[in-house]
Amino acid sequence: MTSPPTAAPGTVRLTTAQALVRFLAHQYTERDGRRQRLITACWGIFGHGNVAGLGQALLEAGAQGADAMPYLQGRNEQAMVHAAVGYARQRGRLSTHAVTTSIGPGATNLVTGAALATINRLPVLLLPGDVFATRPADPVLQQLETPWAGDLSVNDTLRPVSRFFDRIWRPEMLVPAALQAMRVLSDPVDTGAVTLALPQDVQAQAHHWPADFFADRTWHIRRPHPDPDELARATDLVRAARRPLLVAGGGVHHSGAEQALRHFADTTAIPVAETQAGKGSLPFDHPAALGGIGHTGTAAANATARRADLVIGVGTRWTDFTTASATLFTDPQVRFVNLNIAAPDAHKLAGHPLVADARTALDQLARALAGHRVPTAHEQQYRRDADQWRRAVDDAYAAPDGAARPTQAQLIGVLDQVLQPRDVLVNAAGSMPGDLHKLWRPRDPQQYHVEYGYSCMGYEIPAALGVRLAAPDREVFALVGDGTYLMLPTELVTAVQENIKIIPVLVQNHGYASIGGLSESVGAERYGTAYRFRAPDGSYTGDPLPVDLAANMRSLGLAVLRADTVDQLREALREARAADRPTAVYAETAPPDPTLPALAAHAWWDVAVAETSNRPAARQAHDRYRDAKQHQRHHL
Template sequence: MSTTHQPDTSGMTCAGLLIRLLRETYGVDLVFGIPGVHTVELYRGLSGSGIRHVTPRHEQGAGFMADGYARASGKPGVCLIITGPGMTNIATAMGQALADSIPMLVISSVNRRDTLGCGQGRLHELASQQQLMAGVARFSHTLLDAANLPALLARAFAVFQGERPGPVHIEIPIDLFAAPAPAAISVEPARLYPPSPAPEGIALAADWLRQAERPLVLLGGGCIDAQDTARALVERLDAPVVVTINAKGILGRDHPLDLGANAALSAVRRLAAAADVILAVGTELGETDYDVVFDDGFALTGKLIRIDLDAQQLVRNQSLALGLVGDAQQGLAQLLEHFPRPLSKAGAERTARALAELALTDNPDFASFVPLYEVLHDALPDAILVGDSTAPVYAGNHLVSQPAPRRYFNASTGYGTLGYGLPAALGATFARPDLPVVALVGDGGVMFTLSELATAVEEHLPVVILLWHNAGYEEIRRFMDASGVERLGVDILAPDFLAVAQGFGCAAARVGSPADLAQALAGRPLDAPLMIVVDASAWQQSLARQGSISALHRWSGSR
């Protein structure tokens, strides 16, 4: 019988133990952080640890990089952040990760134990940093004794592995970093398995689905590690599938049952309303996935079956008939066992009719972006597309079909922050150096985190930054116009992005047509970033000169 290895940690500090546990117990090999006077002792243990340190230019950028890394890799993104302003800076990124259930470990310093809560005007002092961060984390904890560090990290990774994930915040007082570590600790990680749905509930769900005449399946981001099982099950059920944006690619590219992330469009809404049994797995059924027109029009009238790790989420947003608490992979696999042979429910025919009615590539809101995604597909068919809140992303949410999960994500849903696209794309590039990565950003949103170009150049990351330049906040302009509000604050000054990029040492090009874009992508460097500024006005004029956008529709993946 094997025994647990307990190495000698005598002479090691709390900070040194933290780094050792991250590397040896939890396999962390990359952290994002900006050093500060409060975290110098923490950095002592990083050198030679086997953990790579990346320095963003802002803590919000660090959080977004960790988010993109986690989404692309499936592993938690880890950040090292200073007390006070470092934490308030990263709070927005944690809010985005919390909204989308992204595993992120944020380790910060905090003031000395004997000064906490005293209001003495100490450097970086907050009245309660822990309480502030608890609102954007699954939990926030203040470590007061180095002996409790192993158990605290185990608790954090239990959240990532066994329940609905999200950010976890651990703060360590600056006087504790240099405190002695326990003499001996276990470096073996606990084996933790997520819960499995109740077999009797699975059997009832299978019975309902078997009897259904018009079944429908809704797959969310909680399913992205169950691609093969999810695809096999929906094919056995012969049911149309609506995916969320975070679940794009789960059925592969252009699957005949895939309705895409189009729950807010009328043809899909009618199909959903007519469904007599609906299976929803790993999705919160939230507004920004199912109701992006914000009219509460996504209505389910049939029996709703939900599988989710979060019991409370099962009873939110839609009327529930059967709730199964458990892991998506296990729930899908258990259901699959009840269907050894495919059913016949006219799923492909129902899907095809809805897609034909949608006519996405002819929709005037999307049609201008079809050639953009066509060119991207032709030049970089395996690329991970990471987006900000910008016009090409709003269209791409409906148009893009990807070959696998973790290849398309953005900040236009959930928390909906600006500035996400560029740093998150850098994080994805660290996670998947084997795949090209494209950041889809706008001239307004990119200004929030434009400084991260320096990180991309410094780290030699071959990310493509595709910047849609429409001279301001176009989405808000449209909302103001539709609401009869005079435009104010939306027609903003933009810099010369080519000059800015070149000032950072980043290659850059300006394009105004699909042909220009194809040429720029063909010449992209493989060891450095490239910024491509798309002049939105010139792009539209180029398409108009060609007479018909539909003539450009050669990409079979345009939905």
């Protein structure tokens, strides 16, 4: 029997998987003089496509020493990506996790999580197994056969949702591919999901690697300064405006620009509205804070938006929810200044671009505007609107009868009482993101963690794990509806296994409440949105299903506290917060009060309505839709 070849001088003989794991352990990011690991752990579910490659490599790396790569055991591949994304967002995109899966369904389960990461511009490294590069037997188990493309595999579904994709057909391909992957993960403009597809035989194949491949490597996170001419033009536009408004997006948080924004608002008195991703950019009680903007925004922010003659977008993508499907900014002469590190976003709405890092540019713009302040009449008007809105939120939060079942708004109000400023509230889908965007009162820049770029059901529980791993000193509440819970509860088992203290708050309202309301508004009459038995006419309008989701959570190992009333909810949340292990709170909610102004939609959203129908509800909805469409405009 021959002995393995000896490594050449200056090289290290490892398998491709071992080399990748060692390489990842030595990658760092640095911003503002602070250095941290880029990839701090690897989630994994193993099968024949990765068990002998990355599985063996992670086992060998262990959790100690300079080459350590901690391993985290997941239950669902999509959920593992959500956990990594939650971690990355909490760490300001400076660190993230890797995720490895087998070939086949494990790999394709990554697609939803990858889309979420890329849409929200949050870094995550995906390492799915792939077919045999050497084709010893063809096809292999779980291989997609495509007659016209022999090199196609199911992993190609990850191409459109990845910011960088490569397949490592030979070991030596890993070196340039791995470096490109790190470049994208650490790039503040291009970041998102990065996929390195790893054929299973290549993972296990040994190669002589240059030792320098495993040296510590630091990726500097740049803060581009604005172009002087762009800055001068933006300054002139702000000085000329009589009713300016600033819209803070997720880029404020990604840049760590919250203090710069606060100083800008303090010195100029320009009011600040926030997108879902930008919420918490200002404390809720700041004099210039107007809260959420757009279809799920506050009456104060949207009224100010309709009056605005200049809108300064900071780190926002200007999605349809933010612009109320291009109906919100109604002043005929309204102009836009878009401060964004990504040039495509800076040019949206035919705005004046200010392509730069948010913190850097806000600091420079504040200096350029030294001594400038908005007209007194504008400041007085938006402050009156903000005060009126705060009273509307007080009314929505109020629960006169502590023995009654809480409405969803009252539940949010109780959470507002119980959570401490450094606690984190995680949510993503259903009716709660809209109510939270309107009602939540953030006291810390990282308290509000709502994923609304993809609004992905199932995100909340795994993302809460990632947040808690990133910030073990913060209590993390995952606000979960019954619909989203049933889609992806699996990582509760991981929370129990690892004793990762999260607090799921499961809100039972017996169906898809958000889509039910939308369905009613567009003439679809809540069809197929309730979790109920079929009635004699075949519709889902019978009794509620006898599903006990509290018992389900308990069966997965959680402590579960039931709360039937407002007072019980308050006590249960406090008890869960004080617990030393994962503890859930289960509550059923009462229907919302339709008379409360805080719960109304204060701006439109374009959802196409049937142009013809034999049902009156659809015909009436189309009449309303036709009227609203008349207010849409292209900003030129």
